[in-house]
Amino acid sequence: MITAMTRRRVRVCLVLALAVFLVFGLRLFQIQGVDAKAYAAMAVQNGTATTTVPAPRGAIVDRNGVELASNTDGLTVTADPSMTSEHAPQIARILYEQLPGEIDYFDTIEKLRTPDSRFVYVVRDIPASEASDAVKAVRDAKYTGVFTEKENLRSYPGGSLAANLLGFTDNSGKGVQGIEQMFDDQLTGTDGSSTYEVSSTGQRIPMADNTVEEMVPGTAVKTTIDRDLQWFADQRLSEVVSSTGSAWGLAITMDVKTCQILQMSQAPTFNPDTRQGITDQNTVSRATQTVYEPGSVMKPVTMAALADQGLINADSKVRVPESMTIDGFRIGDHWDHGVLQMTAAGVIAQSSNLGTIVAAQQMDDQTFYDYLRKFGFGEQTGVGLPGESGGIVEDADSWTRAKHATTAFGQGISVTGVQMLRAIGVIANDGMGCDPTVVESTIAPDGTEKKIEQDEPERVVSPEAAAQVTRMMEAVTADDGTAPLAQVDGYRVAGKTGTAWRVDPDTGRYLRGQNLVSFVGFAPADKPRFVTYIVIDKAPGGAGGGSLAAPIFHDIMSMALERFGVMPTGSPSPEVAQYW
The missing domain is CATH 3.40.710.10 (DD-peptidase/beta-lactamase superfamily)
Known part of the structure; x- marks a missing residue:
């Protein structure tokens, strides 16, 4: 037998259910109608980002396999212009002060304002500590959109040993003088990439789709030098x-x-x-x-x-x-x-x-x-x-x-x-x-000489x-x-x-x-x-x-x-x- 108390409880539950449906209905109306443009813009901002997976440059070794030129871990400073464009002069000033001699102030402003882009290189191949300190300074100033990525830094274990024979690489990683220049095409690997979904603040969305293109390391060069x-x-x-x-x-x-x-x-x-x-x-x-x-x-x-x-x-x-x-x-x-x-x-x-x-x-x-x-x-x-x-x-x-x-x-x-x-x-x-x-x-990456x-x-x-x-x-x-x-x-x-x-x-x-x-x-x-x-x-x-x-x-x-x-x-x- 249904008591009066039971009937009241049923009526209360129905009222609450109707209220919940009403709230969801009104919210759906707001999203699809009133605020449609705003949410469409937010959806555009929540897009994808692509980062480069740098390929290590091939080593240069002596006749006995001793490394004369190799790679160490470095960092590259990158930026998302969609996030840095508005405050480009201020961010460029911080980076210029943090990385003296590494970047040009006005060129950096242009990079930070690159239209229709969500990824630019600010400076490549610098010591990890310098890159990290520079990005931290930007974030401490409450600006966003500047990041670091791992990259291979060219290293010469012998210092000045055979320097004129080996040559060196410029800031873009291209060979200048010597074997570095003569065999640049072989030494240079093919970079890979990683494309993933990001939020409107540029943060990677966990568990979202991720597409990876594998990098191919550069070919090593074996010299006749002892x-x-x-x-x-x-x-x-x-x-x-x-x-x-x-x-x-x-x-x-x-x-x-x-x-x-x-x-x-x-x-x-x-x-x-x-x-x-x-x-x-x-x-x-x-x-x-x-x-x-x-x-x-x-x-x-x-x-x-x-x-x-x-x-x-x-x-x-x-x-x-x-x-x-x-x-x-x-x-x-x-x-x-x-x-x-x-x-x-x-x-x-x-x-x-x-x-x-x-x-x-x-x-x-x-x-x-x-x-x-x-x-x-x-x-x-x-x-x-x-x-x-x-x-x-x-x-x-x-x-x-x-x-x-x-x-x-x-x-x-x-x-x-x-x-x-x-x-x-x-x-x-x-x-x-x-x-x-x-x-x-x-010597190819697979060891073929x-x-x-x-x-x-x-x-x-x-x-x-x-x-x-x-x-x-x-x-x-x-x-x-x-x-x-x-x-x-x-x-x-x-x-x-x-x-x-x-x-x-x-x-x-x-x-x-x-x-x-x-x-x-x-x-x-x-x-x-x-x-x-x-x-x-x-x-x-x-x-x-x-x-x-x-x-x-x-x-x-x-x-x-x-x-x-x-x-x-x-x-x-x-x-x-x-x-x-």
Whole structure:
């Protein structure tokens, strides 16, 4: 039996139910009718956002797999212009103060006001602490729409080690100079992305749809460089350049059989990790981009061209005059003397300009020019670095008698360091020439290694010609030669000193007292393995290739022979007569 109390309770429940339905009905009417535009605008604001999943740049490693350039975790500052546009000047001011030197104030305002965009980069690849502090400062000022994202930051574990060879990356992650630039396409990976739903305040909506496109890491580059030999050469060269006040120095070592560069050092240099010392002068590659007249290190090339034609050998007699006047120019030697009766070996051992000129007069201009081109002068070596110069070798039909004469001893022709290294490498390699290289292979993310193809070696001069010039060059490092300081205990060493006048770029005339001194040599001379070339520019007065560059050669060559386990020579260099 239904009591009065029960009926009252039913009526109350019905009234409450009707009230609830009425509230929902009125609310639905408000949403669909009265406030429809407002809620439509809010729905637009609650959209999607896409963030980049950065692909790590490929590592650069030495010949043994030791990392020379790698990646560390950094942060990128991003913004949602739909949230930052209204207060762009204020936000830009905070970021500019928090990140000095990293951003431009007015450019940042433009980025924060980018129309029809919900994602822009403010600054990329900066230390995590700097990025976090900057975003915190924006939020502390009660502004929204600025965020941080993880990104790979380029790192160079060795600091300035091989900096000019490696190059560096700019703020966008693009390679600048060196291997970083030359292999930028391979080193650069393919970024991925993550697209997800966000609220009107830019916050990610939990459990909402998320679309991910996987990133693809960059390809690694394996160099021919030996990290430890490179470090040693860097330090040794820097010490000499710094202590003597010279303008710059260069040291390169190459395997004569494979033409792989084992170290390529220059001083002064820069630190790509801290960005310290990055200037136009410091970042230029002295080995491949700087062009200069090499001086007497060119004399073995002249002798090799003559020997290949059967015109000379180490014992050939050369009558050296007191001086020569050619086309009105007086030419002498670095020491005063009367008429000398020298052998070709003596001419090289004592570095006689006059003796070299007399010997070279057996070649006409075109023949001499053709041999210079066969040795690789006047064209790029293809070493695999950006901006390589081909040097300057004027066509033979423009040569004068003076041009022929000065070219014979390395003035009037302009070369790069890697060209000079390659040329002497021809003599060390039984007359065969091959193109120097600094990269051995590339390594894909899945570990697949692809070797860099090299052209087959080509015959430049005969083995007999190379052997005769080697005999001449061994006399240079003898006790009575111009470079006994290049001797390496237990090994036969062949080499050549160089002292070149520098050209004033304003007047075109030679500068006295500001010489470019050098030494190039290979060892063991009886079974050559390595060739090393040292250059010191604007050396102090009185310094020569034998006194300044040869000791650096000695130290670097000694380490190379020891590090690669090259057995000592079994017998000393045979004596060769310098006079007759």
